[in-house]
Amino acid sequence: MNTHTPDTIVVGAGVAGLTAAWNLHKAGQSVTVVDPTPGMGASRAAAGMIAAVSEVMYQHHTMRTLMTTSAALYPPLVAELTELLGHDVGYRGSETLDIGAHPADRDWFANLAEVQRAAGMTVEQITTRQARKLEPALSPAISGAFLVAGDHQINPRKLVPALIEALDRDPGFRLIRQRVTAVLRDGGDTGAVTGVTLDDGTDLHATTTLLCPGVSLAGIGNLPEADCVRLRPVHGDILRARLRPGQPPLLERTVRGMVDGRPVYLVPRTDGEIVIGATEREDGFDGVVLEGAYQLLRDAQTLVPGAADLELTEILARARPGTPDDLPYIGRLDGVDGLVVSTGYSRHGILLAPLGGHLAAGLVLGTDSTTEDAAILAATDPRRTSPHISGATV
Known part of the structure; x- marks a missing residue:
C-alpha cells in the first residue's frame, strides 16, 4: 500500500466529510478520505432540500442561524464545482x-x-x-x-460523486474504501491522535484526523473521550x-x-x-x-x-x-490533540454540509474564526454537555 502520509485523514465520505475534504484541498492540504461505501449512508437517502426557510423550527434560534448561513454557501460551492468539472452537480434553483x-x-x-x-x-x-x-x-x-x-434543492447522488471527482484531480488525494476500527494515539491510549487503523489492520498516519462518520462514531475504538458525543x-x-x-x-x-x-x-x-x-x-x-x-x-x-x-x-x-438538542457536533474533544469531530447533522445533513465543511476545515487548519463562526462553534462544541463547558447561542 502507498505509504504516503497525508496532512489530514477524513473518516466518512458522506456530504459532510467530502465538503470538509474539499475545503482542506482548496487550502493546499493533502487529504485521505476513508469510507467502506462512499456516499451510501444518510447522504444516499437524503432528498437534498436546501430549505433554510421551510425547515425553521420554533424557538430554535441557533439552528436557524446555522441553516441560513449554510444555505448561503451553496451557490459558490456549486459554481466552483460546476466550473471545474464542466457538468451539472445536481443543483436546482426552483422554488x-x-x-x-x-x-x-x-x-x-x-x-x-x-x-x-x-x-x-x-x-x-x-x-x-x-x-x-x-x-x-x-x-x-x-x-x-x-x-x-429562496428554498432550493440539490441531488446528493450527484453531489457526492462530483465532490469525489473534483478531489480526485489532486494527486495528493486518496479514497480508501475500508472501515476505520480505531484511532491511533501517540504514546498509548491517551495521547494525541496520529491517524487511524483500518479493518484490514493497516495503520494510516496523518497530522490531523477529522471524524465525520455519522452514527458509526461509536464503533471507532481507542477514543473514550468521544463519550460526550451523544448520538x-x-x-x-x-x-x-x-x-x-x-x-x-x-x-x-x-x-x-x-x-x-x-x-x-x-x-x-x-x-x-x-x-x-x-x-x-x-x-x-x-x-x-x-x-x-x-x-x-x-x-x-x-x-x-x-x-x-x-x-x-x-x-x-x-x-x-x-443529537439531544438537534445541533451538530463540530469541534474538538477534551485533551485530544490531532482530532476534530464533525457529526450529528440529523435530518439537516445536506443543508448544513457547506457550513460544517467550512467550520471543520477551519479547525483542522487552525485558521482564525470570524465572530459568527466562533459563536456557531461554541454552540456546536462536542463538549457542550460537560459541566465545564457552557453552550453559546447565535
Missing part, C-alpha cells in the same frame, strides 16, 4: 411550495409563516388557485399554499419514483406538505425522478417499515393525485445521527 391539505394543516403553515417572517425570511401566502396555476398537478382540494422562493439513530423511510415513458413532468417545484398533521414532501429532479419522504422513527430498525411507506404514498397522493401514476423505483431507509 418550494408549502401546501396544507386540510384547514388545520393550512393553519399550521400560517403560524409557521409568522415565525419565518419575524426572522426576516420571505414567505408568501398565495391562493390555492395560484398554487395550482404554478403546479397544475396539485389537488383541487388543498386548503392552503405558501410560496418560499442516536433517527431512521427515515424514503421513496423514489419516476415518470413513466411518455408522461409529462409532474412537478417543477419542491412540494412540502402537511396532511392531517403529518409532514410529506415531493422533490422533483430534472431527469424525471421524484423523491417522496420522509418519515422519522427511533425504533432502532434499519429496514423499511411498511406503515411508513404506505403513509408516504397515501399522503403524497392526497397533495398530488398524479403521483399514483409514477413508477415506484426504490424504497430505502437510513439512520441519521441525531
Whole structure:
C-alpha cells in the first residue's frame, strides 16, 4: 500500500466529510478520505432540500442561524464545482411550495409563516388557485399554499460523486474504501491522535484526523473521550419514483406538505425522478417499515393525485445521527490533540454540509474564526454537555 502520509485523514465520505475534504484541498492540504461505501449512508437517502426557510423550527434560534448561513454557501460551492468539472452537480434553483391539505394543516403553515417572517425570511401566502396555476398537478382540494422562493434543492447522488471527482484531480488525494476500527494515539491510549487503523489492520498516519462518520462514531475504538458525543439513530423511510415513458413532468417545484398533521414532501429532479419522504422513527430498525411507506404514498397522493401514476423505483431507509438538542457536533474533544469531530447533522445533513465543511476545515487548519463562526462553534462544541463547558447561542 502507498505509504504516503497525508496532512489530514477524513473518516466518512458522506456530504459532510467530502465538503470538509474539499475545503482542506482548496487550502493546499493533502487529504485521505476513508469510507467502506462512499456516499451510501444518510447522504444516499437524503432528498437534498436546501430549505433554510421551510425547515425553521420554533424557538430554535441557533439552528436557524446555522441553516441560513449554510444555505448561503451553496451557490459558490456549486459554481466552483460546476466550473471545474464542466457538468451539472445536481443543483436546482426552483422554488418550494408549502401546501396544507386540510384547514388545520393550512393553519399550521400560517403560524409557521409568522415565525419565518419575524426572522426576516420571505414567505408568501398565495391562493390555492395560484398554487395550482404554478403546479397544475396539485389537488383541487388543498386548503392552503405558501410560496418560499429562496428554498432550493440539490441531488446528493450527484453531489457526492462530483465532490469525489473534483478531489480526485489532486494527486495528493486518496479514497480508501475500508472501515476505520480505531484511532491511533501517540504514546498509548491517551495521547494525541496520529491517524487511524483500518479493518484490514493497516495503520494510516496523518497530522490531523477529522471524524465525520455519522452514527458509526461509536464503533471507532481507542477514543473514550468521544463519550460526550451523544448520538442516536433517527431512521427515515424514503421513496423514489419516476415518470413513466411518455408522461409529462409532474412537478417543477419542491412540494412540502402537511396532511392531517403529518409532514410529506415531493422533490422533483430534472431527469424525471421524484423523491417522496420522509418519515422519522427511533425504533432502532434499519429496514423499511411498511406503515411508513404506505403513509408516504397515501399522503403524497392526497397533495398530488398524479403521483399514483409514477413508477415506484426504490424504497430505502437510513439512520441519521441525531443529537439531544438537534445541533451538530463540530469541534474538538477534551485533551485530544490531532482530532476534530464533525457529526450529528440529523435530518439537516445536506443543508448544513457547506457550513460544517467550512467550520471543520477551519479547525483542522487552525485558521482564525470570524465572530459568527466562533459563536456557531461554541454552540456546536462536542463538549457542550460537560459541566465545564457552557453552550453559546447565535
